[in-house]
Amino acid sequence: MITKEKLFEIKEKTKPSLVEKLLEGDRVEFRGDDLVLKGEYYKKQVRIALKNCDIIDPTDIDEYIAFDGYFALLKALTEQEPGDVVAEITESLLRGRGGAGFPTGRKWNEAYKFDADKKYIICNADEGDPGAFMDRSILEKDPHSVLEGMAIGGYAIGSDQGYIYVRAEYPMAVKRLEIAIKQAKEYGLLGNNIFGTGFNFDIELRLGSGAFVCGEGTALMESIEGRRGMPRPKLYRTAHKGLWGKPTIINNVETLANVPAIMNKGAKWFRSIGTEESPGTKVFALVGKVENAGLVEVPMGMTLREIVFDIGGGAQDGKEYKAVQTGGPSGGCIPADLIDTPVDFESLGKIWSIMGSGGMVVMDENTCMVDIAKFFLDFSVDESCGKCVPCREGTKRMHEILDRITKGEGVEGDIERLENLSKTVSSTSLCGLGQTAPNPVITTIKYYRHEYEAHIKDKSCPAKSCKALIKYEITDDCIGCTRCAKVCPVVAITGKVKEKHLIDQAICIKCGACYDVCPVDAISII
Amino acid sequence: MNTVKLTINGKQYEIEKGTFVLKACSDIGIDIPTMCHDERLVPSGSCRLCQVEVEGWGKLHTACTTQVKEGMVIHTHSEKVVKARQDLLDMLISNHPLDCLTCESAGACKLQDLCYEYGITEGTYRWEMSKPYYDDTNPFYTFDASKCILCGLCVRVCDELQGTNAIGFENRGFETLVATPFGEGLENSTCVSCGNCVSVCPVGALEPRSKMKFRQWEIETTRTTCSYCGVGCQMDLKTKNNRVVGVEPAFDAHNEGLLCVKGKFSYNFLSHPDRLTMPLVRKDGVLVETTWDEAYNVITSKMKQTKEDFGSDSFAGLTSARCTNEDNYMFQKMFRSTLGTNNVDHCARL
Incomplete structure (x- = not known):
């Protein structure tokens, strides 16, 4: 059994040499009392959930303890009643980082108040948005923060059993979690009679099999129970009747990773970061056509401009920035003129997007918005579980229309049909997947209607991206270097050395290989 | 309250x-x-x-x-509600064959009824259709996935009420299919052919095999008690021209809409030429039709005679699980008190 003294001893023993080693490595620097990653990319970031990522060795529990790891659990168990912990989290106004933004404290309170012989706490690590890897990084690089957050949550609501539902496609995260759980159990930080307080808490892993919909709370519970992952109708709150009919709290990885920091530093400190209604930070996976792609953790309320330009360095290769998509397949595209929108739950909701779990895809001038809507819808069509009619049938039909439009086969009335389907699917679907699946379509029609019209009426793609609507031609600038002809996979380009070449449009498959290889930009897309 | x-x-x-x-x-x-x-x-x-x-x-x-x-x-x-229902029905009918002319369920199809009520015709989105899949490996009913609207009633009845779990959902989204484990077909599943899935199917996806052609509006229904066992399930016989063409379980009786394979599907013997509809007595070595009165007279007189000639223990009685508890009780009572023997047993013990 671990004691308070033992925990302090490990910290004292590990920290000095660890800090020395890290500073020698020249990747970190002190910001106040905290060690943070060095470099321009990290200057504007405030890391709470990611605070240990890329700093400590995730396979060594001592290094986690060195930076106050498990001290929050110690404090909760030895100095606070479960109700106090719930009150502290409620006071911090921590909101669910999985995307919906429901206040964590209020959620915990529901289960805390509910009397039952067994309660469960689940960590939702079924991260599935395309291009999102926030949770994966936390699990791989700081798994103990999640375990500690879960144990604190378990203590608060009166649960002795936690499950981490992690996707099997994250083998490294699974491995790191297994190591972390084993180490925590060896130290007695998980298991029976933690810190001699009589509190028991165990965590088991449950592996998902690649269904996006299992990120939905009730589908996830069905999956843990061994059934097909399909959402349940919301007859009861899962905080009252969830996993195996028992009160269950389900929190996202990032939410749980925030919990130890809040317990250590207090709700007041947490609320001093971010905005009044959305305190704290949010981790984003900044991806797409952005100069500096990667994970960023910033205070809520920071504008998109600061994230995309100041941290991300703007669009790649000097191209013109066009839009940013937040919230993955459930989110919306935010056009360039709304770049000064602050990033928090409310502000993004007002412009028809959502915070989501943290995917942030940057798009440049060559991104076709119809094609982007199709891309995200393609994902939703694939991932719909098939249970309810609007999501199963409706998203499919929307995808068919979008597919037609991008192929130049759109017809008058398609935009209206899309709008109508979007409305029905979002207002009648059973779970969040269907309810939000039309968002990429709704926002792109709202902000880029002219692009849809150009595809349908003029049969042209303004971003010059939809293959069916563009043509590659060689201009008079051609120097006859023959590189394009050599690279063409279908031998559509002919011409003599040092003479202008020609593309046979009947053969060309519009792969763009010639465009990429031309040394004098003599290939134009029309 | x-x-x-x-x-x-x-x-x-x-x-x-x-x-x-x-x-x-x-x-x-x-x-x-x-x-x-x-x-x-x-x-x-x-x-x-x-x-x-x-x-x-x-x-x-x-x-x-x-x-x-x-x-x-x-x-x-409200207008909003009706519009949503119309859109949903439009989505369903768009992915459903319009073969009502030949569909056995026409006239007893909820999709047909609701599309009529909400004014939906052939469907706005008749583009890609679900992949066809047909399972006719079960001797009592067939499954046509192209007509399935994935309401899940069959799967849930099989799971929650029948407890057999022979069928479930396969694939995802638009490709979702009601199927047996590993796609091996109903014949190779744990299906007990109770037909309770067939009874709840709101469309024509699950159909009983029928020897007779009939339209749903041609039939008469008659409430009766299943005669296969003593449970006494209530059911409605569907008849056309005085011939039974189908059976539906009664929902307002103690069997609550459930039947077993016998009650649901085994009715063809009713109109079989070999079926006995009158009592027979052997006269001069040949069985001939007679009245119930005469038959009872023959039975009682033979019983009396046998008891006199050979004693009570010359009798043995065997009764059937197809009789009710009350019938079985009366049968053993007749043997014990009237005939005076304990030689009485029941097929359930065999």
Whole structure:
């Protein structure tokens, strides 16, 4: 059994040499009392959930303890009643980082108040948005923060059993979690009679099999129970009747990773970061056509401009920035003129997007918005579980229309049909997947209607991206270097050395290989 | 009784707490369409047709999964609700064959009825259709996936009421299919052919095999008691021209809409030429038809004679599980007190 003294001893023993080693490595620097990653990319970031990522060795529990790891659990168990912990989290106004933004404290309170012989706490690590890897990084690089957050949550609501539902496609995260759980159990930080307080808490892993919909709370519970992952109708709150009919709290990885920091530093400190209604930070996976792609953790309320330009360095290769998509397949595209929108739950909701779990895809001038809507819808069509009619049938039909439009086969009335389907699917679907699946379509029609019209009426793609609507031609600038002809996979380009070449449009498959290889930009897309 | 006051379609009602809106409405005579609901099963909320508008609640809510609350103002057929139902039906019919002319279920098809009620014709989105799949490996019924609307009633009945779990969902999204494990077909599944899935199918996806052609509107129904065992399940015989062409379980009886393979499918013997419809007695070595009175006379006189000539223990009686408890009781009583022997047994012990 671990004691308070033992925990302090490990910290004292590990920290000095660890800090020395890290500073020698020249990747970190002190910001106040905290060690943070060095470099321009990290200057504007405030890391709470990611605070240990890329700093400590995730396979060594001592290094986690060195930076106050498990001290929050110690404090909760030895100095606070479960109700106090719930009150502290409620006071911090921590909101669910999985995307919906429901206040964590209020959620915990529901289960805390509910009397039952067994309660469960689940960590939702079924991260599935395309291009999102926030949770994966936390699990791989700081798994103990999640375990500690879960144990604190378990203590608060009166649960002795936690499950981490992690996707099997994250083998490294699974491995790191297994190591972390084993180490925590060896130290007695998980298991029976933690810190001699009589509190028991165990965590088991449950592996998902690649269904996006299992990120939905009730589908996830069905999956843990061994059934097909399909959402349940919301007859009861899962905080009252969830996993195996028992009160269950389900929190996202990032939410749980925030919990130890809040317990250590207090709700007041947490609320001093971010905005009044959305305190704290949010981790984003900044991806797409952005100069500096990667994970960023910033205070809520920071504008998109600061994230995309100041941290991300703007669009790649000097191209013109066009839009940013937040919230993955459930989110919306935010056009360039709304770049000064602050990033928090409310502000993004007002412009028809959502915070989501943290995917942030940057798009440049060559991104076709119809094609982007199709891309995200393609994902939703694939991932719909098939249970309810609007999501199963409706998203499919929307995808068919979008597919037609991008192929130049759109017809008058398609935009209206899309709008109508979007409305029905979002207002009648059973779970969040269907309810939000039309968002990429709704926002792109709202902000880029002219692009849809150009595809349908003029049969042209303004971003010059939809293959069916563009043509590659060689201009008079051609120097006859023959590189394009050599690279063409279908031998559509002919011409003599040092003479202008020609593309046979009947053969060309519009792969763009010639465009990429031309040394004098003599290939134009029309 | 703990009740709540609420308004439905402009009228005030007082309804027991915890009642689902769908049930509350059906009790007061308001018909809300649904394709996936069954009172006996845990609500699934998959067809989304029963959605209603609740003032101040934002989006639409399914009546099958929403409980009545104090002060609720519900509209079951507002413009918004009707529009949503039309759109959903449009999506369903767009992915459904329009072969009502030859479909066995025409006239008893919920999709047909609702499309008629809500004015939906052939479907706006008749583009890609679900992949065809047909399972005719079961001797009693067939499954045609192209007509399946994935309401899930068959899967849930098989799981929650029958407890067999022979079928489930396969694949995802538009490719979802009701199927047996590993796609091995009904014949190789744990299906016991009870046919309870067939009884709940709202469309023509699950069809009993029938020897006779009939249209649903040509049939008469007659309530009767299943004669296969002593449970006494109630059922409605579907007859055309005085011939049984199908059986539906009674929902308002103790079997609550369930039957077994015999009750559901084994009725063809009723009109078989070999079936005995009159008692027979052997006269001069040949069995000839007779009246019940004469038959009973023969039985009682032979019993008396045998008892006199050979004694009580020359009798042995064997009764059947197809008789009721009361019949079985009377049978053993007749043997013990009238004939005076304990030589009486029952087929259930064999």
